[in-house]
Amino acid sequence: MSSPLQSIAGAFDPARLTQARHVAGLTKKELAERIGVSPAAVGQYETGSSRPRWDLIPRLADSLNVPAQFFLVGRPHGKIDSSMAHFRSLRTTRVFQRAKAVALAEQVWELAFALEKQVKLPPVDLPGFVDGEVHPGVDLPREPAMAAQTLRRMWGLGSDPISHVVRQMEARGIIVVLPPLDDDVKTVDAFSTSQLPRPIVVLTSNRYDDIHRYRFTAAHELGHLVLHGDIAAGDTRQEREADAFAAEFLTPRQSIVPELPGRLDLRCLAELRQKWGVSVDSLIYRCREVGLLSDSSASRAWQRLNTLRDQPGFAPESITGYPGEQPVLLRQAFDLAGLTIKGLADQLAWRPSHVRTLLGLPDQRPTLTLVRGGPAAHHQQNVPQGLFDES
Template sequence: MMSSWKFIRPMGRTLKSIFVVKHDEVHMFNPLRLTLARKRRGMKKRELASQVGVTERSVSSYEAGSQEPESGTLKNISKALRFPEAFFFGDDPEFPTPDVASFRSLSKMTASQRDSALGAGAVALLLNEWIESRFELPNPDVPDLGREGGANTGGYKDRHSKEPEAYPSHFSAQTPEAAAEMLRAHWGLGELPIKNMITLLESKGVRVFSLAIDAKEVDAFSMWKGGRPYVFLNTFKSAEHCRFDAAHELGHLVLHQHAQPHGPDLEREANAFASAFLMPRASVLAMAPRSATLSSLIRHKRNWSVSVAALNYRLHALGLTSDWTYRTLCIQLAQAGYRTSEPESINHEKSVVLEKVFSALREEGLSKTDVAHQLSIFPDEINELTFGLMLNALRGGRTRNDESVSRRAQLQLVKG
C-alpha cells in the first residue's frame, strides 16, 4: 500500500519572504534565452524573422550575442514567442539536448517537435529550480539497475510497431522483468497494483511535469539533470497510456543511466519493464480472466489501470494466451478504435507535489501573477507544465507587492 504524503512547514518560516525584486541589479540581454524561447515554440530563425520584421541574419546575430535587438524589436520578439520581455534578461538556462533525453519516437519526430519538447524541458528546469529554492522536495530514490556499457536487447519490438506478434517473448522478457521485480521490492510495493504512478514517482524524488503538445509523435521523455530524474508526460493521450508512458520512462531511468537513451533495443527494454512493473507476474496470474475476450479484457484492465492493448500484450507475454488469441484480439482492438481511444477510460493523474506547492502559495496570498512575475514566464506556459494545476490552484489569489527576503522558506514533503 502506498503511503499518504503531506507538507509540513518549519516553525518561524513563511513564504512571504521569498518575493523580492533587486532594483539595483542590471541584467543584460541573454541570447541563450532567445534560442530557448524560439525552440520552445518550434520556430525556425526564418519564421521568427518574418513575424518580427527583421532579417534571418539579424535573428542569427541576436542568438549569437553579436547584436542586441532594439526595444521595439524585442517587444515584437516577446509577442511572437509568447514570453515576457523580462524573460530574455535572465541567467543562462539549461537546455536539454537530444542525447540525454529518452525520446520514444525520435526518428518520427520533426526537428521542431523535438525542439519544442526540449524547450518545455528547459522551462521546467527553471520552474523546478524556483520551486526547490523555496520548498524541500523528496530526494531521489531511483536505483541503477542497468548494466554499464549498454542494455540487453531482449528481442523486443517497439510498442509503436504495427506488428503485434513482435511483443516480448517469455525468454526475452526475463531481464526487464527482473528489474521491475527488484524495483518493486526496493520500494516495498509487493505485488499490489499501483494506484497512482505520478504520486509514486514523486514520492521517490522524480520530478514529473506535463507536456501540452498535441502531436502523437511526442509521447513522453525522461532525463537525469543535476542528479535529479525528470519525467515529462504528454497529457493529450489517454490516462492509461500516460501511466504506461510514466512506467516506460521509469524503465529508462533505472535501466539506462549508462547509455544514451535511444534506439529500438532500449525502447523495447523500457516497454517490457513498464509492462512488468504495472502488471506484476503473480498479480496477473492470480487475477487474469479465464477466457481472454475483448469484453473480459475491458473488465479486468481496471485491476491495474492499464489499456486493453497493454493487458492483451501482458497476458500473451506470460503465456496465458495463444498466438492466435493474441492476434485476434489485436485485430478486434484495431477495429473497435481502441488503439487511439480507450474504453471505460480512467481519470488522468496529476502531480501531487505541484498541487501542494500551489496550494501553499495560495495560502500565503500569492497569485498566479506573482509566480509568473518571479519566473518571467507567462502563467499559461507554467500551467501547461503543471497538469493545469497552476491556474486552478492560484485562481483568486491576491496580487501583492514584493517584499524583502529575510530567510528562505521551506516546505518539506514527509510521510504521513
C-alpha cells in the same frame, strides 16, 4: 544614461532566445519574419556572435510571448542535451516538436528550482541518480524485468496493482507534468530526461486520452530513467526495454500469470484491465509473452478487440476521470510556499499565464481537495511524504 531596453540588449542571453523560440514552436525563419530581420541574423543572435539591437527586444518579446526581461543573463537555466532525451514516439515526432518538449522540460526544472527556495520537495529516490548525475548499474539490474522487480521492492510496492503510478513517481522526487494539449505537444506523446538535478517526465493525454495507455507510458518513461539515463537516446532496443520494464512494473509476472486465462477470454481480460490498470492490448501481449496464447491466437484476439473499442469495458477512459494520476507536486508546492503567480512569474521572467500552464492551474483557481496528509495537516515549509499516500 542607457534605457532598460539598451541594458537588456547589452546583457542579452543567446540561450534564452533559443529556448523561447523552441517553446513557441517557431523556426528561425518564422521568427525573423515576425521581427523584420533575416534568418541568418536570428542565428547570429542565438550563437552569440551578435546581439539584437535594443529596439528589437520588444518585437522578440511579443513574438515569443515573454517579458523583455526574459532575455537577461543571470537566472538559473536548466540545459538539456537533446541526444540524452527519451521520446515515447521518436519516429513520429518531428525535430521541432522534440525541441519544444526539451525546452519545456528545461523550464519545468527552472520552475521547480524556484519553488525549492521556499519548499523542500521530496528527495530523489531513483537508483543510480545522485545530484543530477546518473551512475549506471547502481543498485539496479540492467535487465528490464529484473530492474522493475527490484524497483518495486525498493519502493515498498509489493506485487499488487499500483493505484497511482504518477503519484508514486512524484513521491520519489520525480517531476511529472501534464501540459495542456496543443498540436505540437500531443504528437510528442511522452518524454523524459535524467540530465537535470531532478528527473523530469512530460506526459500528454495525446489523441488517445486513455488512462490505461497513459499509465503504461508513465511506467515506460520511468523505465528509461532507471535503465537509460546514461545512454544516448534513439535506439529502438531502448524502447523495447522500456516497454518490458513497464509491463513488469505494472503487472508483475508472479502475480499476473495466475490470473490470466488459459485461453482467449476477453471478458476476463476486461476485468483484469480494471484491477491492474493496464489495457486489454497489454494483457493480450502478456498472454502471448508467457505462452498462454500463440502468435496466431493473439492476432485473432486483437482483431476481436478492435470490434469492441467503443464498448464499455473496452473503450478508452479519459485521464480527467482519474485525478490520482494527474501530477500535483509542483502545484501543491506552490500552494504551500505562499507565493503569488505574479511574484513567481517575476522571479522567472515569464508571463503569469505560462506559470499557470506549467503548474497545471486554470485561469480561475479551483477549490483543491487535499489527500490525506496534505499541506493542510502540516505547518512547516515542506512537501510531506504523506501527500502521496494512497487514499
